[in-house]
């Protein structure tokens with residue numbers, strides 16, 4: 001038994017003694033990207049080094065710049081380089097409407113419809129009890145504070161139509177109606193299980209226009 005597979009243990013010990021190469025480190029770093037496994041990471045690393053050194057440098061600089069400067073807007077929680085983002089500062093928006101979305105990508109999708117003129121709150125997640133993500137983890141108290149500033153009259157819940165998105169909308173809906181706000185949910189133009197990011201602009205615009213009021 002102790003002699004089983006001596007080659008592989010020899011290889012392992014040789015491997016451990018070799019210092020990590022820049023190539024390995026790059027591949028390992030690329031695995032931070034969602035859905036990128038070891039093989040894909042290695043392919044990307046090879047590609048950048050072999051075919052696109054300038055691209056690799058641009059990527060490195062852009063990553064460093066973004067990681068240093070991008071923060072969360074104090075009002076809507078989306079990504080911005082400012083304390084309060086330009087959308088929150090705009091006087092062309094209706095401050096009595098607050099649309100609650102899961103991600104900055106969802107905010108961008110709704111902006112593309114040009115069917116919504118209010119402000120936003122970005123949860124940066126959703127409730128997911130099975131993954132240990134509860135109201136504290138997504139800091140719902142910040143949303144409550146934002147929505148009860150006295151100016152917001154209606155909260156439009158635009159979380160995804162997945163089980164978790166629906167549960168999140170339900171939970172937030174209860175919290176905000178209890179605080180006297182009108183709460184509405186996107187209409188069912190968005191398919192069951194649908195993520196806003198993948199819904200076409202026309203459908204999303206219709207879902208916004210035909211949103212239904214909750215709890216009334």
Ligand code: ZN
Pocket residue numbers: 073074075076077078084085086087088
């Ligand atoms: Zn903002």
